[in-house]
Amino acid sequence: MDLFGYLGLLWIAGFFLESRVFLVKLNCFLRNSCTSLRSK
Numbered sequence: 001m002d003l004f005g006y007l008g009l010l011w012i013a014g015f016f017l018e019s020r021v022f023l024v025k026l027n028c029f030l031r032n033s034c035t036s037l038r039s040k
Helices: 003-039
Strands: none
Touching: none
16 A cells, blocks of 8 residues: 555544544533533
8 A cells, every 4th residue: 555545544544533522522512511401
């Protein structure tokens, strides 16, 4: 495999990891908002 293909794979892997972390944070944020609204 050439260098650019390897870098492309790394970039895609990093992108998926970042998006997963972002989705988890978003999920937690939404859940906290819902629970705080419910407790009021």
